[in-house]
Amino acid sequence: MPPLFEEIDSQSSPLGQISLRKRRMPAFGDRDIYEVKLGEEFLMSSMFVEAEEALSTLGLAAVQGDDLSVVVGGLGLGYTAVAALKDERIAELLVVDAIETVIGWHRKEQVPLGKILNEDTRNRYVLGSFFDLATDPEQGFDPDSAGKQFDAILLDIDHSPTEYLNSANASFYTTENLALMAQQLNPGGVFAMWSQNLPEAQFEALLNTVFAQVTSHVVSFYNPFQGGESTNSVYVCVKP
Template sequence: MATPQFEILAYEPTELGMLCLRRRELLCEPGTIVTEVTLNHEFLMSSYLTASERALSEIALRMHAGSELHVLVGGLGLGYTARAALGSPRVASCEVIEFLPQVIGWLEQGLVPLSDELNGEDRLQITRGDVYQYLAAAPPRKYDLILIDVDHSPEENLGTANGDFYTAQGLRLAKQHLAEGGLLGVWSYAEDSPFSEALRALFREVHIEPVTVFNNLIDVEQTDWLFFARD
């Protein structure tokens, strides 16, 4: 019997802790190779289950009827939210703001599954920065869709300052970056009542979408939560 594949592609210190990019063959599905990211030895993301990351873009696009759309994505990750947005011919541009330069480097170096596809996409611009600081400042331009997938949840943040975004004041500042009819979408692994209440205090329409998949790596059904808001 062949030995399952396992490879560490990158192991680097960052401002948030030790970041690891690894590629491995699944024991439960021999022949299936996945790319995974851990932060401080805790699981962060995977190329195996990407339904909710893709749905963040797909549902937002269904909710917005416009064309020539300008999209802002907070957090590059493995690129699945950006790729789903760029899958629509109605998207004119997609700007991604990623906090960790190492993550941007992985894409540029061809280390992640979507590298070839995204590196060849003319509509994509990737910027190193803090999307929360960007949204708290005066808007240099406006977006039709702003899609945030950075933290585990509104109450479990990767950075100590990130939580300000999820408050009424933070959302009020972020709202200034939306074009007329624009939509804000936020990914979370947990349903969060205080965050949904803050959204409802500021936006005319709030929609919360659960995305449930069966994770056969741990033999459980799991649900991620997508929050959408617009006026």
């Protein structure tokens, strides 16, 4: 019988100790549940992936055309990236993460979706701060092509526009810095972002200072711990 709990890896990172764990909960069936913790804070769980996947499906549904170049900010357990690669229009996907350990979990296939990402030749990992690269359009996200523009940028790093994984990220959520990121989108390109909270009117107003169209989606999913529905949000913004 597989163990009910296993810590697969734990490493120091610029943000603190980050760990990958696997557990089984017999009440939830015969499956492994993967979790990521940063210090004592739970970052993500493979039990709740609907909104991370919806970030890709909702964001890419707003993109027109084929041969798409897409950036995913935040690798996590890989669900946003794998959902994006299901769109056959994608020609290349850059997955940006600031924590080398997280990229290593996927390269070594210590997480279930690592093999899928490694075998898809459209996928490329980029080690770096999404926020630094987003606000430096002259360099941009692609280390092999300075100033390159993309068809979509999908962001899942902070907990919400007002609750940050790292307090330094707060400076990104301004008209000036969102506009710098938008320079890296092709005309009609899409910026989409996940949030753990319901849509926030103040953030929608901020997005409207940069983008021609802003739509907020509420994503519902069953939460067995609460015995009912939970919700996250996805903001989808279209560049003029």
